[in-house]
Every structure is written in C-alpha cells, then in structure tokens.
Amino acid sequence: MLDTHGRAAVQPFISKTSHYLLRIGLKATHITIIAFLIGIMASVFIYLEHPIIGVVVLWISGFLDAVDGSMARISKTSSSWGTVLDVSFDRVVEGGILIALALHHQDPKILFLFLLLALSIVFTMTVFLTVGAVSQKESYKSFYYQPGLAERTEGFILFSLMVLFQSNLTFWTIIFLIVELVTGLQRLLEARRILK
Template structure:
C-alpha cells in the first residue's frame, strides 16, 4: 500500500541517488548486488543482538532496492536484472527471518508460519505478474495490496526492535500477508478471467 501510494513522495530522493550512482559509474545490477550484501548482513546482526545496526542495514538495502530500479529505467532494464532484484529481495527477507528464528527459538513456530505465508504470497504475486498482459513501471504487472515491501520492512523493524513481543508481531505480519494474498487472488481472478475472454 505504501509503495503504491507513497512512492511519489520519496521518488525525487531515489532519482537523485540513482543519478549520483550512475555518475560514479555503477550499474543497476551492481547496486542490486550491493543492496543484497548490505541486507544480508542484517540477519547476522539480529542474531548477534545488534538490533539498531540490523534495522539500519535492512532499510539501507531497501533504499538501494528502490534506487537500482530507477537506475535500470534510466539506462536499459534487463530481464536478468529483474531476476536478481526479485530473488535477492527474498533472500534478504529470509536472512531476517532466520536471524530472528535462531536468536529467539521460542518464536520459531510463528516465524515458520510467516515464511510459508510469504512463499505463497510471492507465488501468487509473481504468477499474476507473469500471466497478466498489463505492464507497470516494473518489468511485470505489480499488484498493489495491504502489504508491500515498505509494510514488510516496518513489521520486520518492529519484530527486531520490540523482540519481547516477537511472536505477537510475527502473527500480526502473518495476518497482513494472508489478507494481502486474498486481495491479490480476488484481483487476479477478475484480471485473468478478462484476459481469458479476449
């Protein structure tokens, strides 16, 4: 929801960062890899009980994830870049969940359920993107929903910083994921039926 409706407010900052990194000679794919490296460290810092550093690295990786897309659109977007971007996003999320699970094993069952919901949510999201003839500013159709990347980062941040309530916050995240998947399935049913009738 925030990515869809709030992006226009932060886009000028993202554009300036993209221009600056292009002037430095970096490519979009290189920034994608840097963002993955930064985000991947977040899970380690969670495990070693450095929540502030973990949250900073998580949000920096998210910012670089937005910047690399703008860089690609300013140069030449590629299918390989899209694959790297989507795959590395999931690996960063997996790293955060694993860091939390190993740091707080009593909440592992809830984190496992959250992981399952994310896997299914992304399956729906990517399948609809692949099957839909609609295109957005990304390389595929981007379905809006209650939980987009920013909402996920906000919930991850709460889970990292307020770890005394980790299980409760994880279940809240799970509910948000399930609700969003339901939204996207309802939209997909309508969208893909229209496509089948054409």
C-alpha cells in the first residue's frame, strides 16, 4: 500500500541516488547484490543482539532495493534476470530476519507463528508472482505489479517492530501474519477479477 501510494514522496531521492550511482559507473545488478549483502548483514546484527543497528541496516538494504530498479529503468537495462535476482534476494533477506529471531526465541509457540508467517509470505508472493506472470497488464516495473495491503515497506515496518520490540514478539508476529493473509486474499480476489 505504501509502495503504491507513497512512492512519489521518496522518488526524487531514489532518482538522485540512482543517477549518482550510474554516474560513478555502478550498474543496477551491482546494487541488487549490494542490497542483498547488506540485508543479510541485518540478520547478523539481529542475531548478535544489536537490534537497532540491524533495523537501520535492513532499511538501508530496502532503500537500495528501490534504487536498483530505478537505475535499471533510467539506464534502460531492465531485464528479466534482474527481476529474478531482485525478488529472490528479497525473500532470502526476509528469511534471514526470521531465522535470526528464531535462534533467540525457541519457544515452540513462537516458532510455530514464525512458520505460519513464512507460509503466509510464500502464499502472498506466489499469488503476486503468478498474477504477474500470466497477466497481460503492464506496470512501470518489469511485470504487472499487484498492489496490496502489505507491500515491501509494510513488511519492513512489521519486521522492524518484531526486531525492536521482542518482548511483544508474539503480538507483532500475529499482526504481520494477519496483514500477509489479508494481502494474499486481496490479490487472489483481484486475480480472479482480472483473469476471468
């Protein structure tokens, strides 16, 4: 939701950063890989019990994740391979956050909630990617972008809340799970409407 409706507010900063990185000779794929490595470092900091640093690093990774796509569009180098890398790396970063938290919270109830959350993310992304693959619609991205209640920014906010307020981890995990399920169902209903 925030990515769809709030992108215009941050786009000038994303564009300036994109132009600067292209000017110094970096390519979109380089930034995709850098964003991925920084995202993995977020998990390491969370595991090492530096939650604030972990969250800051996660958001830097997320910002660069937006910049790489902007760079590809500006330089007219968007590619299917770049999209595959981008989407795949995003899921690994998210999985890393869950693993880092799980290593510190081994209560079976919390681990079960983490499993449900992971499955809800898989469900939501499966609908998103499948609709993108089969839909004839176009968007400014390399495939049809299905908006929803939870997009990348909402995911980062909810992961941040889980990391920063681990004393309320059960609550934030349940909230995240509900948001993901609502998003998945929202996208499924839209898919039924546009693909019938």
